[in-house]
Amino acid sequence: MNTDFEFLRRAWLHDKALDCLKVALAFSGVLAVCFGRGHEDWLVNLLLGVIACALAETPDRFGGRFRALVVTLLCFAFVAFSVRWLYPYPWLFVLGLASSTLCFVMLGALGERYAAIAVASIILAIYTMLSLSQRDLPTGHDWQGPALLLIGAGWYGAISLLGALLFAIRPARQIVAQTFEALGAYLALKADLLEPQSGREVDAQRIALATQNGRLVGLMNRARQILLIWTQGEHAARRSAALLQWYFLAQEIHERTSSAHYPYQALAEAFARSDILFRCQSLMRAQAEACHALAAAILSARTFDPGERGRAVRHELEAALAHLQTLPHRVDAELLDSVADLCRNISAIEALLATAGEPAAASLQRDRSLRDHNPKTLTEMWQRLRAQVSPPSKRFRHGVRLAVALAAGYGLLHAFALPQGYWVLLTTVFVCQPSFSTTWQRLSERVFGTVLGLCGASLFISAFPHPTAQLALLLACGVAFFALRTDRYMAATASITVLVMICFNQFGSSYAVIMPRLLDTLIGSALAALAVAFILPDWQGRQVHHAMACAVAQAERYLGIVLAQYRQGKNDDLTYRIVRREAHNADAELSSTLVAMLTEPGRYRLAPEPAFRFLCASHTLLGYVSALGAHREKVGEWLPDSQIAHAERRIRASLQRIAAALDAHSLPDGHANATTLTEPSLTDADTEIERRIVRQLSLIELLLPELTELTASFATERLPAR
Incomplete structure (x- = not known):
């Protein structure tokens, strides 16, 4: 019994459990009405309405969900009755289909809520076409x-409102x-990087670390967007x-975890006969x-108990470091200081986790504001939309592609009188994505999923x-689909294919739709692939150097604001957090751009090996800056003409030149001189804080030649053709 209860509890805590429950209730209500009151002919349309409204749903509080539902139903009514009015006039219909598709896609520029409503409205328009095309079914007027x-x-909207009220x-x-x-997965990957084994190849681990960092940054951005909704209003x-x-705790731990205090291979070789890195690894x-x-405790609303293991391992690490520092110096003093900073940083993470059980007491003086990007007034909305209506905009390109693909699909189903031809349009909507890589992945999944569904049904x-x-x-x-x-x-x-087959089987025509459904899926998928490849194509190979430039430029901004806090004192205010987040966003965008590029045809790619070398170097640069951010303390006296200030200006200027060269796809200024730099041009400082700044700036300066060399190699490589 306890095992069954635990299974149910875990199932309920799953992130899709509430959505599945709402869909199950909605479907059950539809089935009860249709078969309980003898209206089987209502089944398909009611179910499609439920599905469309569920697709339009985004996380929100009750008030926001209610407003979104009103907008959703208004959009649905507009498209449903517009389709009915224009249905007998093919030329007017195709013009309305293409123009409304573009408008709905552009509406998504206003935010996630509007983007979901827009896509669901396009889907409901096609559902209406399907309904009107089934003249042989007893659907009535x-x-x-x-x-x-x-x-x-x-009906689904009412259930959704109840869910928002009960599970706010x-x-x-x-x-x-x-x-x-x-974050736990990222910490585990970072711990693997500390393996004290000399001569080990770590490039694959560094790429995996950068990829996981991208996933983590995406989740943190999503968390910020949702928390913005839940922090509006005093009660909420x-x-x-x-x-x-x-x-905020996750943000601070992420900054410390992403820190890099020295090339880890050098630390592994220097401390291969010591247990210090093993202890660092164990603590991480x-x-x-x-x-x-902690994630499980948050999800189940239980008090988090950090336990004693982390504290015990931390004490052992501190004792091991103290013992190592008392031994005669057999390793470079700079390496010993770097490993001491590493231990200090990991111990600070443990101290942060120890406070996670009482989050209210963790940071009483913190600036708790979040930046809201969503437009609030009609003027802001119009400005956001107008800025997106141009060929460089990814959203505009996607809207044009989808509009043309749907118009072409509509023409094909009329030209060849395709049976059940509106499934072509529905497939195109689901398969056509903003990038070639996601479209290609969705295409294969859609085709194979359709085949499996037809066979299984x-x-x-x-x-x-x-x-x-x-x-x-x-x-x-229906529940499984969501x-x-x-x-x-x-x-x-x-x-969803099985669901469709069963719906048609209620009217005795399930086997008749097998081949049309498969044919329509193939045609719709082909239209989506052709659209993304030939209509305003957005090949990532042409965008990689811009993503690289953005990553370097944001790292330079991050370095600037971090060093400013060494002058002024540590302050995790909104400005600092925005700059830090944008630096990590740029690093994550570079990682996702490179991964997407690998799925594109060969003639549209850059050489992958130097591109991934740049990703590793860029992520290392961000790690060095993050280490400075993790150890922020006010320096007693910071003179404008000091050695550190000169180094800051020199390094930031170099990073700015590299970013500008990448963005312009040209050779960086001073390329010949930059590649000759092989030793750090900084010397020892007086205080421990200053020595730490010097070490990290030295590491950044040693990284500049590699970044410059890679930038120069990209400048001599031809960009992929459009």
Whole structure:
């Protein structure tokens, strides 16, 4: 019994559990009405309305969910009845389809809520076409189909509002918990990098670390967006105060974890016969486990107990470091100071985790404000939209591609009288994504998922012809689609295909749609692939140097604000956190751009080896700056003409030149001189704080020749053709 209860508790804590419950209730209500009151002909339209409204849903509080539902239903009503009015006039219809698609895609520039509503509105428009095209089904009057779609959407919306009322804080808890899960994975990867084995190849680990950092940064951005919603209003702010403090705690731990105090291979060789790095590694792994435990505690609303393991390992590490520092110096003093900084940093992470059980007491003086990018007034909305309506905008390009692809699909289904041809348009909407890599991945998942779904549905219908069994599977497949659509799209496609087959089987036509469904999937996928490849293509190979420039430029900004706090004193205010986040965002964007480039055709790529070398160097640069940020303390006296100030100006100027050269795809200024720099041009300083600054600036300066050399090599390489 306890095992069953624990299983149910874990299932309920899953991030998709509430969404699945809402869909299950909505589908159950539709099935009860349709089959309980003898209106089986309403089934398809009501279910499609439920699906469309569920696709339009984003995490929100009750008030925001209500406003979003009103906007959703208004958009749905507009597209449903517009489709009905224009349906008999193909030329007007295709013009309306293309123009409304572009407008809806551009509407997504206003924020995530509007983006979800826009995509769902396009999908509901195609559902309306499907409803109107089923003249052989007893769907009643032509206006009945659009009306039933809206009723289904309204029914799910009512359930969604109830969920927002009963489980108000749940989405915020889930995203903060997911952030700590990803932070734990990042800590574990960073611990693996400390393996004290000389001669070990670490490039693959560095790339994996940069990739995981990108995932973590994405989750932290998502957490910020959701917490912005939950911190508006005094009552909501009180309920979410602990979550906000945990978010800030994750930011600080991330800055410390991403720090790099010395090339780890050099540390491994210098301390190969010492246990100091093993102890660092052990403590970081304990901290990774603590992050996972904290995530579970946040999710289940339990008090977090950090336990004694981390504290014990920390004491052992401090004792090992003290012993190492008392021995006769057999290693370079600079290396010993670097490993001392590393130990100090890891110990600080442990101290932060020790306060996680009482987040309210962790940072009483912290600036708790968050920057809100969303437009608030009609003027701001118009300015945001107008800025996006231009060919360089990725959103505009995607909107044009999707509009042309849907218009082409509409032309094909009329030219060849494709049976069930509106599935072509639906497939195109789901497969056509803003980039070639995501479109190509979605294409393969859609095709294989459709084949699996058709085969599975055919076998099930043959084996279980009884309507009750089929309706039970329909309900299960509807829930499975929403449980799997973000992480396992192929399985989600198979689930929705089975659902469609069962719906058609209620009218005795399931086998008749197998080949049309497969053919429409292939045609719609092909249209999406052709659109993304030939209509305003956005090849990542042409964008990589811009992403590289942004990463270097943001690291330079981050370095500037970090060193400013050594002059003025540590302050985790909004300005500092924005600059830090933008530096990590740029690093994550570079990583995702390179990964996307690898899936593109060979003639559109840059040479991958130097590109990934640059990614590793850029991530190392960010690590060196993060180490300075992690150890921020006010320097007693900072003179404008001091050695550190001169080094800061020199390094920042070099980084600015590299960023400008990358952005312009040209040779960096002073390229010949930069590559001759092989030793740090900084000397010892007086205080421990100044010595730490000197060490980190020396590491950054030693990295400049590699960055300059790679920048020069990219300048001589031809950009991929459009």
